[in-house]
Amino acid sequence: MSKAQTISTTASDPTVAAAAAQFLSPVVLGLQALTVNGKQAHWHVRGANFIGVHELLDTVVAHAGDFADTAAERIVALGLPIDARLSTVADKVAASSVPAGFTQSTELIRNIVADIDAILVDTKAAIDGLDEIDLTSQDVAIEIMRGLEKDRWFLVAHVAE
Numbered sequence: 001m002s003k004a005q006t007i008s009t010t011a012s013d014p015t016v017a018a019a020a021a022q023f024l025s026p027v028v029l030g031l032q033a034l035t036v037n038g039k040q041a042h043w044h045v046r047g048a049n050f051i052g053v054h055e056l057l058d059t060v061v062a063h064a065g066d067f068a069d070t071a072a073e074r075i076v077a078l079g080l081p082i083d084a085r086l087s088t089v090a091d092k093v094a095a096s097s098v099p100a101g102f103t104q105s106t107e108l109i110r111n112i113v114a115d116i117d118a119i120l121v122d123t124k125a126a127i128d129g130l131d132e133i134d135l136t137s138q139d140v141a142i143e144i145m146r147g148l149e150k151d152r153w154f155l156v157a158h159v160a161e
C-alpha cells in the first residue's frame, strides 16, 4: 500500500530562485521586446540586401523567442512566476531603436544591434550576478549570450567595412 506523499513544488532553495528571477527577468523582458521589434524591422526593411536582411531578421526573432522561453522556464522551474505581460515589457524595457516606417537596411541593422546590445548588458549582469549563486541559471544566461552574440555578428557583417 502506498502512502500519499507531499512533494515540494521545486527542488530549489528560495535564495537561488529569487536570484534567478532577479537576474533572468530583465533578460526575458528584453528578449520579448526583441521578438516584437524584430518583426517590425522584418516588415519594414528596404534597400540593399533586402531579402537576406528580411529573412535574417526572422531568424533573430525566432532565436529571441526561444531564448526568452528558456530563461522564463528556468525561473518557473525554480518555483517563481515571471511577469512578461506586454504592458510590463513596455513599462520596463527601454524604447526600441527601431523606428516606425520603412527604413533602409543598413540603418535598421544598426537599430536592431543597439536593441541586442541592451539585452547583452542585462545578460552579462546575469552571468556575473549568478556566478556564486546558481551555476545552472548562469548557464542559461551564458547560452543566451553566446546565441545573441552570434546573431549580432550575422547582422553586423552586413554593414561592417
Ligand SMILES: [Fe+2]
Binding pocket: 042, 058
Ligand atoms: Fe515574414
